[in-house]
Amino acid sequence: xxxxxxxxxxxxxxxxxGLEGILRAFLDQRYREPLVAIGEEFHDAxxxxxxxxRLAFERHLCWCNIDMTDREKADAGILQExxxxxxxxxxxxxxxxxxxxxxxDAWVEKLVRPGSGTTLVVCGYVHFEPLMKKLRSRxxxxxxxxxxxxxxxxxxxxxxxxxxxxxxxxxxxxxxx
Numbered sequence: 049x050x051x052x053x054x055x056x057x058x059x060x061x062x063x064x065x066g067l068e069g070i071l072r073a074f075l076d077q078r079y080r081e082p083l084v085a086i087g088e089e090f091h092d093a094x095x096x097x098x099x100x101x102r103l104a105f106e107r108h109l110c111w112c113n114i115d116m117t118d119r120e121k122a123d124a125g126i127l128q129e130x131x132x133x134x135x136x137x138x139x140x141x142x143x144x145x146x147x148x149x150x151x152x153d154a155w156v157e158k159l160v161r162p163g164s165g166t167t168l169v170v171c172g173y174v175h176f177e178p179l180m181k182k183l184r185s186r187x188x189x190x191x192x193x194x195x196x197x198x199x200x201x202x203x204x205x206x207x208x209x210x211x212x213x214x215x216x217x218x219x220x221x222x223x224x225x
Contacts, residue, residue, distance in 0.1 A: 049159075049165065050081050050191075051183050053180050054074075055173040055197075057172070061090070063099065085112065087114040087155075087167055089172055120154065130147055142174045148178070180193055
C-alpha cells in the first residue's frame, strides 16, 4: 500500500486554505495504486467535520478516523496520559508522550486493513515521522508525504528535561522531519 502522510497542526484541520490547497493537490494526482481513502487523526475539538472529511465526501472517497476512541484509550491504559498532554500546550512546543507509540501502532492497524490502494493520511505533526517509520517498517511506501505548518515547533519527548527539546526542523520538500 502507498500512504501520503500530511503532518500538520490540528487547528488547521477544520478550515485552513493552505492545508485545503495541499489536500486538493494530492487528491488531483495520479498514483501507481489508485487513491481509495483518507484517514485522519480526528477528535471533536477540530469541529463537526474537517477539511479532509469534506474533501473525501466531495471526491466519493472513504474517510476514516484513525485515532483511538476514548474507550480504546481507556482499555489500553493511556487515556489519562493522553488527556494530561492536552493541558501541556505551549506556544511553539509540541509534547510527545510515551503512549503516542501505542496510538500510532493502532493507527497503522486501522490504515492497513483495507489492503490495497493509496491512502492520504492527516495527522498531528508530532506523529508525522513516527507514523511514516511504522508504515515503512511494515513494507508500505510513504514517498509523497509532507508537513504543513506555519512555524515548526520543538518537540519535547518523554523522559527528557524540558530544557533539551528535540529540534523540529524539517525538510518540507522531501517530507522528512
